[in-house]
Amino acid sequence: MILLNKGHFYKSLSLRKLLHKSKNVNTIRHYKVLAIESSCDDSCIALLERTHPNQTPTIIDHTKKTLNSAAVGGIMPTAAYTYHMSTIANMCIEFCSKHQLSATNPPDLICVTRGPGMAGSLSSSTEFAKGLSVAWNVPLVGVHHMLGHLLTSFLPTKETEQKQPPNFPFLSLLCSGGHTMLVLSKSVSEHEIIINVSDIAVGDSLDKCARELGMYGNMLGRELEKFIKNIPTEEIKEFENLQVDTRLSNKYNFKLTLPYQTPKSGKFQDDLIQFAFAQFLSNIQSYKKNFLNSKIIEDDKIKRMIAYKTQEYIFDHIIDRINLAFKKHGLDRWSDGKFIGVKDFVCSGGVAANSRLREKLFNNLNHKEIGENPLSFHFPDLSLCTDNAVMIGYAGMEIFEKLKLKTNLNFIPIRKWPLNNLLNVESWVKVDDDEINRVCKYKN
Structure with missing residues (x-):
């Protein structure tokens, strides 16, 4: 038996109280x-x-x-x-x-x-x-x-700590290297895929286009975005006004169109409301082969033009498909009203980090197709x-x-x-x- 003097006893008693208190804290800890x-x-x-x-x-x-x-x-x-x-x-x-x-x-x-x-x-x-x-x-x-x-x-961002999270039901554009879809979410477990991708995801397309333009890196979509941000302002203005619907409409003989076409009848076919991004890579490859006669782009300005117009059209295609879905599921006379009452729009996934995509979504989604009030946009922190x-x-x-x-x-x-x-x-x-x-x- 170990005998404790009075001082040791009180120290031991205090230690037991501390351990007991610590144990109680652990049982109710977060x-x-x-x-x-x-x-x-x-x-x-x-x-x-x-x-x-x-x-x-x-x-x-x-x-x-x-x-x-x-x-x-x-x-x-x-x-x-x-x-x-x-x-x-x-x-x-x-x-x-x-x-x-x-x-x-x-x-x-x-x-x-x-x-x-x-x-x-x-x-x-x-x-x-x-x-x-x-x-x-x-x-x-x-x-x-x-x-x-x-x-x-639903997680607070550094820029908008006080912003309210989205409320169900809400719409999400999930865009990454492996997926591109528009989803209507009614709860944690109830999700309806409104638009899916028919070939390759938007992130995969951006990566492949960047590689075809001669860029190098582990995240090529991000490298493409950086490259475009460094284009001189006067060239950006020129490229914005550049018509590329036919090869004869511009001095570069560069043609670029959006995948699919909005139905002229006003009626909707499910197979038309989907994303498609493979053609953007094919377009660059065809242009290099038939008009530049080269595997590489030697003219830096042509490279900048292709990069700018390709990213713009990829994001324009996303906007075009979502607005078409708004017409189909909103207030249009041909619609089913599925989106009426949706107040929040989420954009997440790797491509959601692209500032140009965020800007175009905010400025170009036709929210009046689904309600009178503007949509509340939610973007995760870049790190997430x-x-x-x-x-x-x-x-x-x-x-x-x-x-x-x-x-x-x-x-x-x-x-x-x-x-x-x-x-x-x-x-x-x-x-x-x-x-x-x-x-x-x-x-x-």
């Missing part, structure tokens, strides 16, 4: 979520904390490492898989050490991207997340990647436009708390997962209120 994303070529980890079910979470920290694929001209699935397999675990060790997360102090919930995406890239993080879930004995949520992008608009784990953590929180769902550990990644079939996949498990209360340690 709940934390560890999130992992690796659907493409970004390895991402984030830690979020929520203090109240009706408040947006605090982003404690988030980090990202990206495979450098500039030298090979694009993302190679096998290389991305190898990269994630050699990156995720060490990233997580460093991240958890930084934030004192461990088996004795685990997060309360784990969220990981289940799909859509490249199967190998997805599996590298889903299997790792399963291991953490088992080791730490915490529930796991497999999150839809595009739902993450869509819900990012491209793939990130913050959006996965937030979407997972909403799924767990609002839909009362988690994911069984027998789940597998889903390479193609339509957003309108969010809940129509295997491995969703209902959670009861006791488990939600056990995980979400909110203060009274």
Whole structure:
């Protein structure tokens, strides 16, 4: 038996009180979520904390490492898989050490991207997340990647901390390297795809066009935007007024048209209201071959002209399709009224970081087709436009708390997962209120 003198006794008693107080604090602490994303070529980890079910979470920290694929001209699935397999675990060790997360102090919930995406890239993080879930004995949520992008608009931005989040129902333009779609969202789980893409996504098109123009980098769409921003003002004015509907209408013999045409009859066909971006690359390739007789563009001004007009027309095509959808689902006499009452418009995904796209959406969407009041626009912070784990953590929180769902550990990644079939996949498990209360340690 160890005997304690009076001083030691009081010190021991104070220590026990401190430990007891610390234990009580832990039982009512705010709940934390560890999130992992690796659907493409970004390895991402984030830690979020929520203090109240009706408040947006605090982003404690988030980090990202990206495979450098500039030298090979694009993302190679096998290389991305190898990269994630050699990156995720060490990233997580460093991240958890930084934030004192461990088996004795685990997060309360784990969220990981289940799909859509490249199967190998997805599996590298889903299997790792399963291991953490088992080791730490915490529930796991497999999150839809595009739902993450869509819900990012609910997080406050640095520029507009006080701006109200969108209210359901709202419209979202999800535009990235792998997806381009207009979505009508009625709740966290109810999403209708209004416009989808028929060939390649807008981000993929911008990347390919930039590469065809001789640009180099890991994010070519961003390089194209930077290149265009550096065009002299007087040339911008010239290019704005340049008619390119026929080759004879301009001195460059450059022709560019929008994909599809708005029906002259005023009636709508579903196969016409879709996005298409492959032709913009084909147009540049054809021009180089037939009019420049070269694989490279030697005239810098021609290069600037093509870059400017191509980006403008790509974004004009997006505007044209959305305005056509407004007519079909708004107040037009041929419409079904599906959009009437929508007050908020969200633009998210990697291409949403493009300032020119944001400007054109704000200035050119014909909101009067769906109501008298102007739309309220929502754009995520630039750091949350491209793939990130913050959006996965937030979407997972909403799924767990609002839909009362988690994911069984027998789940597998889903390479193609339509957003309108969010809940129509295997491995969703209902959670009861006791488990939600056990995980979400909110203060009274």
